[in-house]
Amino acid sequence: MLFDFESDFAGSLRCIPMIVRMKLDLCGIKLTLRQWSRFTHEDRVALTDLACSTPSERETYRTRVLALIEARSEEPVRFLPEETHDDWQRSDRMPDAVTLQAQADLIAPPTAAQWASLxxxxxxxxxxxxxxxxxxENFVPAMKEFGLCRASTDAG
Known part of the structure; x- marks a missing residue:
């Protein structure tokens, strides 16, 4: 699943799409854009499509990413810190960062019900x-895409 706000790079997969970034977080791997750029287009598509929901799927995904980094990149593997980064898995509590970014962009943050429905x-x-x-700069487009704020009617 690629989002509309990712459309400027989604077709070529030149940047790491959110779906892959989420899977990397689940596997505890910090992949650099430089490492990603060393992967073939087929590698990138496979990492976008490969399942990563169950513990065994995560292990398979992690093994695949580690092998690709070793085979295609001259950079070392970097791992995420041990603490969990699962704020996104909690539908009952929106992180302060989302509220603060919405306020900085002069839009209303998602309501509790909206957050829970995402x-x-x-x-x-x-x-x-x-x-x-x-x-x-993609925060507001994402909010609009997810139906959390109205699209601007201004002409520019």
């Missing part, structure tokens, strides 16, 4: 976009 991948994307210093 798919885990949507919550993951909003949290990542809110916490990212270089990608938060």
């Amino acid at each position: 798919l885990p991948l949507q919550r993951f994307a909003l949290i990542k976009l809110a916490r990212s210093k270089h990608e938060n």
Whole structure:
């Protein structure tokens, strides 16, 4: 699943899509854009499509990513810290970063009911976009895409 706000790079998979970033988080791997760029297009498609929900699927995914990094990249594998980063899995509590980013963008943050109704991948994307210093220009487009705020009617 690729989001519309990712459309500028989704077809070529030149950047790491949110679905892959979520799977990497589940596997505890920090993949750099440089490492991703060394993967073939087929590698990228496979990592986008490969299942990563169950413990055995996560282990298979992790093994695949580690093998690709070793085979295609000259950079070492980097792992995420041991603490869990599962804010996106909690539908009952929206992280402060999402509220703060919405306020910074002068839009209303999601309500508790809206947050609870989002798919885990949507919550993951909003949290990542809110916490990212270089990608938060996609926060408002993501909010609009997820039906959390009205699209602007301004002509530019």
